Amino acid sequence: MEQNTAKEAEGYLELLEGIKQRVEDEGTAVRILSEVAKDRRMEIIRQERHRNGGSSEVAATDAQKRYMKKLGIEVEEGLTKAGASELLDQQLEKKGPGAVPSSPSATARQGMTKRNPYVTTVEASKRNEEGRRSVSLMP
Secondary structure, eight states: OHHHHHHHHHHHHHHHHHHHHHHOOHHHHHHHHHHHHHHHHHHHHHHHHHHTTTTSSSBOOHHHHHHHHHTTOOOOTTOBHHHHHHHHHHHHHHHOTTOSOOOHHHHHHTTBOSSOTTSBHHHHHHHHHHTSOOOOOOO
């Protein structure tokens, strides 16, 4: 196990050096390497899920069932996560973007900044333009 970890770390260090040569900025290279590492981990997770049958045998979540009802999809007994996901995708494709009814709370949350949930992005932009203060929307 330790030998595998050491090999993997060595591989990441070599990759980092290659990226640094191409982008000429260590900070950017580290961020790119981080994304590559995430992609690799996600691929491993996908492979494990595929080997273990994925979500094909796991019951649909309550959130999936609620969303299906909201979209007018009949929720059958014994529905799996994979089945619910497929039905949701099909329904959303049929209706197109913006066809999902939103709740009052979801509508109220639209456009709110991450730093201050009571200030919408429009208000934050106006404040920034007026020079009152700078509002960053990035965490």
